[in-house]
Amino acid sequence: MEKIRLGKSELLVSKLGFGGIPIQRLPEDEAVAVVKRCLDLGITFIDTANAYTTSEKRIGKAIRGRRQGLVLATKSTSRTSEGVKNHLKQSLQQLGVESIDLYQFHGVSDFKNLDIVLDPNGPMAVVEEAKKAGVIKHIGITSHSMDVAKEAVKSDCFATIMFPFNFITREPAEELLPLAREHDVGFIAMKPLAGGMLDNVTIAFKYLFQFPDVAAIPGIERIREIDEIIRVLEEPRQMTEAEQNEIQRLREELGTKFCRRCDYCQPCSEEIPISTVMVADSLIKRLPPARLFSDWIADSMEKATHCTKCGECEDRCPYGLPIREMIEENTNLYHAEKMKYQEQAVPR
Ligand code: SF4
Ligand code: SF4
Secondary structure: OOEEEOEOOOOEEEOEOEEOOHHHHOOHHHHHHHHHHHHHOOOOEEEOOOOOOOHHHHHHHHHOOOOOOOEEEEEEOOOOHHHHHHHHHHHHHHHOOOOEEEEEEOOOOOHHHHHHHHOOOOHHHHHHHHHHOOOEEEEEEEOOOHHHHHHHHHOOOOOEEEEEOOOOOOHHHHHHHHHHHHOOEEEEEEOOOHHHOOOOHHHHHHHHHOOOOEEEOOEOOOHHHHHHHHHHHHOOOOOOHHHHHHHHHHHHHHOOOOOOOOOOOOOOOOOOOHHHHHOHHHHHHHOOHHHHOOHHHHHHHHHHOOOOOOOHHHHHOOOOOOHHHHHHHHHHHHHHHHHHHHHHHOOO
């Protein structure tokens, strides 16, 4: 598999990496089998996190006896020295390894948190010490906020930046990537399928694979998914006119008020699955009524009617989305569609 250099870390990683979020949802033996299959296919870059519950342990099982040549990345959401120290210890144990190639500060999406991780006397001191001891090889950062990510890159304190990157939003390619290149910071693309909003795998990865120095880490849950992405990697990447038009159409459809389904807005006091409700307008366009008006979507939309408009979720959304307004719009739209469907279904 094609390898790329991850900025100043000088790590050579497979251009297609493995994102460790979805394997949490699988039974353990299936999860281990998915990771092993990815290794068999030549993926040498694996990203996980202390926050991804069972992910590290499952990856640890899958890589046993196969550590050599792998680039392992994990991360900590903690912002205290003690917390990061504990997370690092847990990650080493769960992954069953003596060192981690890339240790990242996870989800640094506001300036207050950036200041904390940049403070040389804060958790940075812990990771620097671990780096000196050879337990961590390189230090990286992940973020969902463009402004914070840019400052992180400019600080020259991180070897890599991980940021959501897909064709829906232009800023990563136009603003963050050139800056990362200037500072020789490795670029890792998360959410290549926009958190599940993009279902055309070919277009999504053709777009991403155009950038020769970007490593993508799609979350992989099924073996056929990885086979599909590898096919795109191996075929010519030139976009056809039809594909370019489709990108344009999707950009217009999803617009700027586009929820990335990161769930940073949680928890909601009313237990509203905000990210589902936020994309309801798109679900209405894509799904057949039998699915749209039953099960978890119906439950989510029912819960959305209990929104108290407290606004706490908006303070946490790194994209500054008007969540309250969008919940109201989507709930009204959903119920109007449901009524239309029920009227059509009544025999005359
Ligand atoms: S505004 Fe609504 S969705 Fe947001 S946290 Fe409050 S109750 Fe939950
Ligand atoms: S509303 Fe904002 S924080 Fe919540 S899932 Fe969407 S993008 Fe993420």
